[in-house]
Amino acid sequence: MSKSEEGSVPADTREDIMEATFRALSEHGYSDLRMRDIGEEMEMTRQVIHYHYDGKQDLMSSFLEYIIDQYEGSVEVDGDAPPRKELEVRVHQCLFGPGFEEFSHWDRMKVYHELFTHAQNDAEHRAIFNEHYDRIRGSITEVIEDGIDRGVFRDTDPERAGQLITDIIHAARGRKLSLGHDDAPDQAWRSIDEFVVDSLLADGVEPGADGSDA
Template sequence: MSESDGQSTPQDTREVIMEATFRALSKHGYKDLRVRDIGEEMDMSRQVIHYHFDGKYDLISSFLEYIIDQYEGSVEVDDETDPRTELDVRIDRCLFGPEFDDFSHWDRMKVYHELYAYAQNDAEHRALFNEHYDRLRESISTVIEDGIEQGAFRDVDADLMGQLITDVIHAARGRRIALGHEDAPDEAKRAVNDFILDSLYPPQ
Protein backbone atom coordinates (compact mmCIF):
# COMPACT_ATOMS: atom_id res chain seq x y z
CA MET A 1 0.00 0.00 0.00
CA SER A 2 1.15 3.53 -0.68
CA GLU A 3 1.95 5.39 2.53
CA SER A 4 0.65 8.65 1.12
CA ASP A 5 -2.83 7.71 -0.06
CA GLY A 6 -3.47 4.17 1.16
CA GLN A 7 -3.93 2.93 -2.40
CA SER A 8 -2.33 -0.16 -3.90
CA THR A 9 0.62 0.52 -6.16
CA PRO A 10 1.16 -1.49 -9.38
CA GLN A 11 3.98 -3.34 -7.61
CA ASP A 12 1.69 -4.20 -4.69
CA THR A 13 -0.96 -5.49 -7.08
CA ARG A 14 1.56 -7.56 -9.02
CA GLU A 15 2.85 -9.19 -5.84
CA VAL A 16 -0.68 -10.00 -4.70
CA ILE A 17 -1.39 -11.66 -8.05
CA MET A 18 1.92 -13.54 -8.04
CA GLU A 19 1.44 -14.90 -4.53
CA ALA A 20 -2.15 -15.85 -5.38
CA THR A 21 -0.81 -17.66 -8.44
CA PHE A 22 1.60 -19.55 -6.24
CA ARG A 23 -1.17 -20.64 -3.87
CA ALA A 24 -3.41 -21.69 -6.75
CA LEU A 25 -0.63 -23.65 -8.46
CA SER A 26 0.12 -25.41 -5.18
CA LYS A 27 -3.51 -26.54 -4.94
CA HIS A 28 -4.41 -27.28 -8.55
CA GLY A 29 -1.16 -27.84 -10.45
CA TYR A 30 -0.30 -26.21 -13.75
CA LYS A 31 -2.35 -28.44 -16.04
CA ASP A 32 -5.66 -27.86 -14.25
CA LEU A 33 -5.03 -24.26 -13.23
CA ARG A 34 -7.64 -21.68 -14.26
CA VAL A 35 -7.49 -17.91 -13.91
CA ARG A 36 -10.61 -18.29 -11.78
CA ASP A 37 -8.60 -20.39 -9.31
CA ILE A 38 -6.06 -17.59 -8.96
CA GLY A 39 -8.84 -15.06 -8.44
CA GLU A 40 -10.22 -17.14 -5.59
CA GLU A 41 -6.88 -16.77 -3.79
CA MET A 42 -7.10 -12.96 -3.85
CA ASP A 43 -9.06 -10.35 -1.95
CA MET A 44 -9.08 -8.23 -5.11
CA SER A 45 -11.50 -8.65 -7.99
CA ARG A 46 -10.52 -11.27 -10.54
CA GLN A 47 -10.83 -8.56 -13.18
CA VAL A 48 -7.55 -7.09 -12.00
CA ILE A 49 -5.82 -10.19 -13.38
CA HIS A 50 -7.35 -9.66 -16.81
CA TYR A 51 -6.34 -5.99 -16.65
CA HIS A 52 -2.67 -6.85 -16.08
CA PHE A 53 -2.30 -10.11 -18.04
CA ASP A 54 -3.48 -11.52 -21.36
CA GLY A 55 -4.67 -14.83 -19.99
CA LYS A 56 -3.19 -17.77 -18.14
CA TYR A 57 -0.06 -18.19 -20.26
CA ASP A 58 1.00 -14.56 -19.95
CA LEU A 59 0.39 -14.71 -16.21
CA ILE A 60 2.43 -17.90 -15.75
CA SER A 61 5.31 -16.42 -17.76
CA SER A 62 5.37 -13.43 -15.41
CA PHE A 63 5.07 -15.74 -12.42
CA LEU A 64 8.15 -17.65 -13.56
CA GLU A 65 10.13 -14.43 -13.71
CA TYR A 66 8.81 -13.50 -10.27
CA ILE A 67 9.82 -16.72 -8.55
CA ILE A 68 13.23 -16.73 -10.26
CA ASP A 69 13.82 -13.14 -9.10
CA GLN A 70 13.04 -14.18 -5.52
CA TYR A 71 16.06 -16.47 -5.58
CA GLU A 72 18.45 -14.48 -7.73
CA GLY A 73 17.92 -11.36 -5.65
CA SER A 74 18.25 -13.04 -2.27
CA VAL A 75 22.04 -13.64 -2.12
CA GLU A 76 23.88 -10.89 -0.28
CA VAL A 77 27.61 -10.88 0.39
CA ASP A 78 29.91 -7.95 1.10
CA ASP A 79 33.10 -7.09 -0.73
CA GLU A 80 35.24 -8.55 2.05
CA THR A 81 33.73 -12.04 1.83
CA ASP A 82 36.32 -14.64 0.84
CA PRO A 83 35.58 -16.84 -2.22
CA ARG A 84 34.95 -20.07 -0.29
CA THR A 85 32.48 -18.39 2.06
CA GLU A 86 30.67 -16.80 -0.87
CA LEU A 87 30.40 -20.16 -2.60
CA ASP A 88 28.94 -21.64 0.57
CA VAL A 89 26.38 -18.83 0.78
CA ARG A 90 25.32 -19.19 -2.85
CA ILE A 91 25.10 -22.97 -2.77
CA ASP A 92 23.20 -22.97 0.53
CA ARG A 93 20.71 -20.47 -0.85
CA CYS A 94 20.03 -22.69 -3.85
CA LEU A 95 19.75 -25.88 -1.82
CA PHE A 96 18.00 -24.63 1.31
CA GLY A 97 16.41 -21.40 0.11
CA PRO A 98 15.73 -17.99 1.62
CA GLU A 99 13.18 -17.41 4.36
CA PHE A 100 9.64 -16.59 3.24
CA ASP A 101 6.71 -15.24 5.24
CA ASP A 102 4.31 -17.72 3.66
CA PHE A 103 5.11 -21.22 2.47
CA SER A 104 8.53 -22.79 2.65
CA HIS A 105 11.39 -22.90 0.20
CA TRP A 106 10.34 -26.43 -0.77
CA ASP A 107 6.72 -25.42 -1.31
CA ARG A 108 8.02 -22.89 -3.81
CA MET A 109 10.50 -25.29 -5.36
CA LYS A 110 7.72 -27.83 -5.91
CA VAL A 111 5.85 -25.30 -8.04
CA TYR A 112 9.08 -24.24 -9.77
CA HIS A 113 9.96 -27.80 -10.72
CA GLU A 114 6.47 -28.58 -11.97
CA LEU A 115 6.74 -25.65 -14.38
CA TYR A 116 10.30 -26.76 -15.18
CA ALA A 117 8.97 -30.15 -16.28
CA TYR A 118 6.40 -28.58 -18.59
CA ALA A 119 9.04 -26.30 -20.13
CA GLN A 120 10.38 -29.12 -22.29
CA ASN A 121 7.41 -28.50 -24.59
CA ASP A 122 7.32 -24.72 -24.25
CA ALA A 123 10.02 -22.69 -25.98
CA GLU A 124 9.33 -19.42 -24.14
CA HIS A 125 9.33 -20.95 -20.68
CA ARG A 126 12.32 -23.11 -21.55
CA ALA A 127 14.18 -19.93 -22.48
CA LEU A 128 13.39 -18.43 -19.06
CA PHE A 129 14.70 -21.51 -17.28
CA ASN A 130 17.80 -21.55 -19.48
CA GLU A 131 18.52 -17.92 -18.64
CA HIS A 132 18.12 -18.69 -14.94
CA TYR A 133 20.42 -21.70 -15.21
CA ASP A 134 23.04 -19.66 -17.04
CA ARG A 135 22.95 -16.85 -14.47
CA LEU A 136 23.24 -19.30 -11.59
CA ARG A 137 26.13 -21.13 -13.23
CA GLU A 138 27.85 -17.86 -14.08
CA SER A 139 27.49 -16.53 -10.53
CA ILE A 140 29.27 -19.62 -9.19
CA SER A 141 31.91 -19.63 -11.93
CA THR A 142 32.68 -15.96 -11.30
CA VAL A 143 33.39 -16.63 -7.62
CA ILE A 144 35.71 -19.49 -8.57
CA GLU A 145 37.51 -17.24 -11.07
CA ASP A 146 37.93 -14.60 -8.36
CA GLY A 147 39.35 -17.23 -6.02
CA ILE A 148 41.86 -18.30 -8.66
CA GLU A 149 42.94 -14.70 -9.26
CA GLN A 150 43.37 -14.15 -5.51
CA GLY A 151 45.46 -17.30 -5.16
CA ALA A 152 42.89 -18.90 -2.87
CA PHE A 153 42.03 -21.61 -5.42
CA ARG A 154 44.20 -23.59 -7.79
CA ASP A 155 43.88 -23.06 -11.53
CA VAL A 156 40.83 -24.97 -12.77
CA ASP A 157 38.24 -24.61 -15.52
CA ALA A 158 35.93 -22.27 -13.60
CA ASP A 159 33.10 -22.54 -16.13
CA LEU A 160 33.09 -26.32 -16.04
CA MET A 161 33.33 -26.35 -12.25
CA GLY A 162 30.43 -23.90 -12.03
CA GLN A 163 28.38 -26.10 -14.32
CA LEU A 164 29.13 -29.18 -12.22
CA ILE A 165 28.03 -27.47 -9.01
CA THR A 166 24.89 -26.10 -10.66
CA ASP A 167 23.98 -29.55 -11.97
CA VAL A 168 24.45 -31.09 -8.52
CA ILE A 169 22.11 -28.44 -7.09
CA HIS A 170 19.43 -29.16 -9.70
CA ALA A 171 19.75 -32.93 -9.25
CA ALA A 172 19.45 -32.68 -5.46
CA ARG A 173 16.40 -30.44 -5.65
CA GLY A 174 14.78 -32.76 -8.17
CA ARG A 175 15.46 -35.81 -5.99
CA ARG A 176 14.04 -34.04 -2.95
CA ILE A 177 10.86 -33.01 -4.77
CA ALA A 178 10.17 -35.91 -7.15
CA LEU A 179 11.36 -38.81 -5.00
CA GLY A 180 10.75 -37.41 -1.54
CA HIS A 181 14.37 -37.87 -0.43
CA GLU A 182 14.43 -35.21 2.26
CA ASP A 183 18.12 -35.71 2.94
CA ALA A 184 19.09 -35.02 -0.69
CA PRO A 185 20.05 -31.34 -0.17
CA ASP A 186 22.21 -32.13 2.86
CA GLU A 187 23.87 -35.03 1.07
CA ALA A 188 24.50 -32.84 -1.98
CA LYS A 189 26.07 -30.13 0.17
CA ARG A 190 28.40 -32.63 1.84
CA ALA A 191 29.39 -34.06 -1.55
CA VAL A 192 30.04 -30.60 -2.99
CA ASN A 193 32.17 -29.71 0.03
CA ASP A 194 34.18 -32.94 0.11
CA PHE A 195 34.64 -33.67 -3.58
CA ILE A 196 34.42 -30.29 -5.32
CA LEU A 197 35.10 -27.29 -3.11
CA ASP A 198 37.89 -28.91 -1.10
CA SER A 199 39.57 -29.86 -4.38
CA LEU A 200 39.85 -26.19 -5.31
CA TYR A 201 42.58 -25.55 -2.77
CA PRO A 202 46.19 -25.72 -3.99
CA PRO A 203 48.15 -28.74 -2.73
CA GLN A 204 50.11 -28.04 0.44
Protein backbone atom coordinates in the same frame (compact mmCIF):
# COMPACT_ATOMS: atom_id res chain seq x y z
CA MET B 1 4.23 -7.22 -26.51
CA SER B 2 2.20 -8.55 -23.60
CA LYS B 3 0.53 -6.25 -21.13
CA SER B 4 2.86 -7.36 -18.33
CA GLU B 5 5.97 -6.60 -20.42
CA GLU B 6 4.92 -2.99 -20.68
CA GLY B 7 5.61 -2.50 -16.96
CA SER B 8 2.03 -1.42 -16.37
CA VAL B 9 1.40 -3.62 -13.33
CA PRO B 10 1.77 -1.70 -10.04
CA ALA B 11 4.17 -3.42 -7.64
CA ASP B 12 1.58 -4.13 -4.93
CA THR B 13 -0.94 -5.45 -7.45
CA ARG B 14 1.68 -7.65 -9.08
CA GLU B 15 2.71 -9.13 -5.73
CA ASP B 16 -0.92 -9.86 -4.82
CA ILE B 17 -1.49 -11.58 -8.16
CA MET B 18 1.77 -13.54 -7.99
CA GLU B 19 1.16 -14.79 -4.45
CA ALA B 20 -2.41 -15.74 -5.40
CA THR B 21 -0.97 -17.61 -8.38
CA PHE B 22 1.39 -19.46 -6.08
CA ARG B 23 -1.41 -20.51 -3.75
CA ALA B 24 -3.58 -21.64 -6.66
CA LEU B 25 -0.73 -23.60 -8.25
CA SER B 26 0.02 -25.28 -4.94
CA GLU B 27 -3.58 -26.45 -4.67
CA HIS B 28 -4.49 -27.27 -8.27
CA GLY B 29 -1.21 -27.91 -10.09
CA TYR B 30 -0.20 -26.40 -13.40
CA SER B 31 -2.20 -28.61 -15.77
CA ASP B 32 -5.53 -28.05 -14.02
CA LEU B 33 -4.97 -24.40 -13.14
CA ARG B 34 -7.60 -21.92 -14.33
CA MET B 35 -7.56 -18.15 -14.12
CA ARG B 36 -10.68 -18.51 -11.98
CA ASP B 37 -8.67 -20.48 -9.41
CA ILE B 38 -6.20 -17.63 -9.10
CA GLY B 39 -9.00 -15.10 -8.80
CA GLU B 40 -10.48 -17.06 -5.91
CA GLU B 41 -7.21 -16.63 -4.02
CA MET B 42 -7.38 -12.84 -4.30
CA GLU B 43 -9.36 -10.17 -2.52
CA MET B 44 -9.48 -8.18 -5.76
CA THR B 45 -11.75 -9.09 -8.63
CA ARG B 46 -10.52 -11.57 -11.23
CA GLN B 47 -10.86 -8.90 -13.89
CA VAL B 48 -7.71 -7.30 -12.46
CA ILE B 49 -5.73 -10.30 -13.70
CA HIS B 50 -7.21 -10.09 -17.20
CA TYR B 51 -6.55 -6.36 -17.28
CA HIS B 52 -2.84 -6.80 -16.65
CA TYR B 53 -2.10 -10.18 -18.29
CA ASP B 54 -2.88 -11.67 -21.69
CA GLY B 55 -4.11 -15.00 -20.39
CA LYS B 56 -2.56 -17.92 -18.54
CA GLN B 57 0.63 -18.12 -20.61
CA ASP B 58 1.53 -14.48 -20.02
CA LEU B 59 0.71 -14.77 -16.32
CA MET B 60 2.79 -17.93 -15.87
CA SER B 61 5.80 -16.32 -17.56
CA SER B 62 5.54 -13.34 -15.23
CA PHE B 63 5.11 -15.69 -12.27
CA LEU B 64 8.28 -17.58 -13.16
CA GLU B 65 10.24 -14.34 -13.28
CA TYR B 66 8.72 -13.33 -9.94
CA ILE B 67 9.80 -16.57 -8.24
CA ILE B 68 13.29 -16.35 -9.72
CA ASP B 69 13.67 -12.71 -8.66
CA GLN B 70 12.75 -13.66 -5.09
CA TYR B 71 15.75 -15.96 -4.91
CA GLU B 72 18.26 -13.94 -6.86
CA GLY B 73 17.43 -10.79 -4.94
CA SER B 74 17.91 -12.44 -1.56
CA VAL B 75 21.53 -13.60 -1.87
CA GLU B 76 23.56 -11.49 0.53
CA VAL B 77 27.32 -11.90 0.44
CA ASP B 78 29.84 -9.67 2.18
CA GLY B 79 31.86 -7.89 -0.48
CA ASP B 80 35.04 -8.80 1.40
CA ALA B 81 34.10 -12.46 1.85
CA PRO B 82 36.84 -14.90 0.78
CA PRO B 83 36.05 -16.95 -2.33
CA ARG B 84 35.32 -20.20 -0.53
CA LYS B 85 32.96 -18.51 1.91
CA GLU B 86 31.11 -16.76 -0.91
CA LEU B 87 30.82 -20.05 -2.76
CA GLU B 88 29.36 -21.68 0.35
CA VAL B 89 26.78 -18.91 0.73
CA ARG B 90 25.65 -19.16 -2.89
CA VAL B 91 25.42 -22.96 -2.87
CA HIS B 92 23.58 -22.96 0.46
CA GLN B 93 21.08 -20.42 -0.89
CA CYS B 94 20.39 -22.57 -3.95
CA LEU B 95 19.91 -25.73 -1.90
CA PHE B 96 18.09 -24.42 1.17
CA GLY B 97 16.72 -21.06 0.05
CA PRO B 98 15.88 -17.89 1.96
CA GLY B 99 13.15 -17.61 4.56
CA PHE B 100 9.65 -16.58 3.53
CA GLU B 101 6.78 -15.24 5.61
CA GLU B 102 4.27 -17.49 3.86
CA PHE B 103 5.09 -20.99 2.65
CA SER B 104 8.54 -22.51 2.89
CA HIS B 105 11.41 -22.64 0.44
CA TRP B 106 10.41 -26.17 -0.55
CA ASP B 107 6.76 -25.21 -0.99
CA ARG B 108 7.94 -22.67 -3.53
CA MET B 109 10.46 -25.04 -5.09
CA LYS B 110 7.69 -27.60 -5.59
CA VAL B 111 5.79 -25.13 -7.77
CA TYR B 112 9.01 -24.06 -9.53
CA HIS B 113 9.90 -27.69 -10.22
CA GLU B 114 6.46 -28.50 -11.61
CA LEU B 115 6.74 -25.63 -14.08
CA PHE B 116 10.29 -26.77 -14.87
CA THR B 117 9.02 -30.20 -15.94
CA HIS B 118 6.54 -28.58 -18.34
CA ALA B 119 9.21 -26.36 -19.91
CA GLN B 120 10.15 -29.06 -22.43
CA ASN B 121 6.86 -28.29 -24.18
CA ASP B 122 6.92 -24.52 -23.70
CA ALA B 123 9.60 -22.54 -25.54
CA GLU B 124 8.97 -19.30 -23.64
CA HIS B 125 9.21 -20.93 -20.23
CA ARG B 126 12.21 -22.96 -21.33
CA ALA B 127 13.98 -19.73 -22.27
CA ILE B 128 13.25 -18.27 -18.82
CA PHE B 129 14.57 -21.39 -17.07
CA ASN B 130 17.66 -21.42 -19.30
CA GLU B 131 18.38 -17.81 -18.44
CA HIS B 132 18.00 -18.58 -14.73
CA TYR B 133 20.29 -21.60 -15.01
CA ASP B 134 22.90 -19.49 -16.80
CA ARG B 135 22.74 -16.83 -14.08
CA ILE B 136 23.20 -19.39 -11.29
CA ARG B 137 26.07 -21.06 -13.12
CA GLY B 138 27.56 -17.67 -13.98
CA SER B 139 27.52 -16.44 -10.38
CA ILE B 140 29.24 -19.62 -9.18
CA THR B 141 31.75 -19.49 -12.03
CA GLU B 142 32.65 -15.89 -11.16
CA VAL B 143 33.42 -16.89 -7.57
CA ILE B 144 35.69 -19.70 -8.77
CA GLU B 145 37.44 -17.34 -11.18
CA ASP B 146 38.00 -14.88 -8.34
CA GLY B 147 39.38 -17.68 -6.18
CA ILE B 148 41.82 -18.66 -8.92
CA ASP B 149 42.97 -15.05 -9.32
CA ARG B 150 43.51 -14.77 -5.55
CA GLY B 151 45.44 -18.02 -5.31
CA VAL B 152 42.80 -19.77 -3.20
CA PHE B 153 41.68 -22.16 -5.95
CA ARG B 154 44.00 -24.00 -8.28
CA ASP B 155 44.19 -23.17 -11.97
CA THR B 156 41.28 -25.08 -13.49
CA ASP B 157 38.36 -24.57 -15.86
CA PRO B 158 35.99 -22.36 -13.83
CA GLU B 159 33.09 -22.76 -16.26
CA ARG B 160 33.14 -26.56 -16.06
CA ALA B 161 33.47 -26.45 -12.28
CA GLY B 162 30.60 -23.97 -12.06
CA GLN B 163 28.43 -26.13 -14.29
CA LEU B 164 29.18 -29.24 -12.21
CA ILE B 165 28.14 -27.52 -8.98
CA THR B 166 25.01 -26.10 -10.60
CA ASP B 167 24.02 -29.51 -11.97
CA ILE B 168 24.48 -31.14 -8.55
CA ILE B 169 22.18 -28.50 -7.06
CA HIS B 170 19.49 -29.14 -9.68
CA ALA B 171 19.79 -32.91 -9.30
CA ALA B 172 19.41 -32.67 -5.51
CA ARG B 173 16.29 -30.54 -5.86
CA GLY B 174 14.82 -33.05 -8.28
CA ARG B 175 15.57 -36.00 -6.00
CA LYS B 176 13.86 -34.35 -3.06
CA LEU B 177 10.82 -33.09 -4.94
CA SER B 178 10.20 -35.94 -7.39
CA LEU B 179 11.55 -38.95 -5.51
CA GLY B 180 10.93 -37.87 -1.92
CA HIS B 181 14.59 -38.10 -0.93
CA ASP B 182 14.46 -35.53 1.85
CA ASP B 183 18.15 -35.89 2.63
CA ALA B 184 19.21 -35.05 -0.95
CA PRO B 185 19.98 -31.34 -0.30
CA ASP B 186 22.12 -32.16 2.76
CA GLN B 187 23.94 -34.88 0.85
CA ALA B 188 24.56 -32.52 -2.05
CA TRP B 189 25.81 -29.83 0.34
CA ARG B 190 28.34 -32.18 1.92
CA SER B 191 29.39 -33.69 -1.40
CA ILE B 192 29.98 -30.32 -3.05
CA ASP B 193 32.08 -29.25 -0.07
CA GLU B 194 34.10 -32.46 0.20
CA PHE B 195 34.47 -33.65 -3.37
CA VAL B 196 34.28 -30.46 -5.42
CA VAL B 197 35.29 -27.41 -3.39
CA ASP B 198 38.11 -29.15 -1.51
CA SER B 199 39.49 -30.40 -4.82
CA LEU B 200 39.53 -26.82 -6.12
CA LEU B 201 41.82 -25.58 -3.35
CA ALA B 202 45.29 -24.58 -4.46
CA ASP B 203 48.33 -26.42 -3.12
CA GLY B 204 49.09 -25.28 0.39
CA VAL B 205 45.58 -23.96 1.06
CA GLU B 206 43.91 -25.93 3.82
CA PRO B 207 40.12 -26.24 4.14
CA GLY B 208 38.92 -23.24 6.13
CA ALA B 209 42.22 -21.39 5.74
CA ASP B 210 40.62 -18.64 3.67
CA GLY B 211 38.22 -17.71 6.46
CA SER B 212 35.43 -20.17 5.67
CA ASP B 213 33.72 -22.38 8.22
CA ALA B 214 34.78 -25.62 6.55
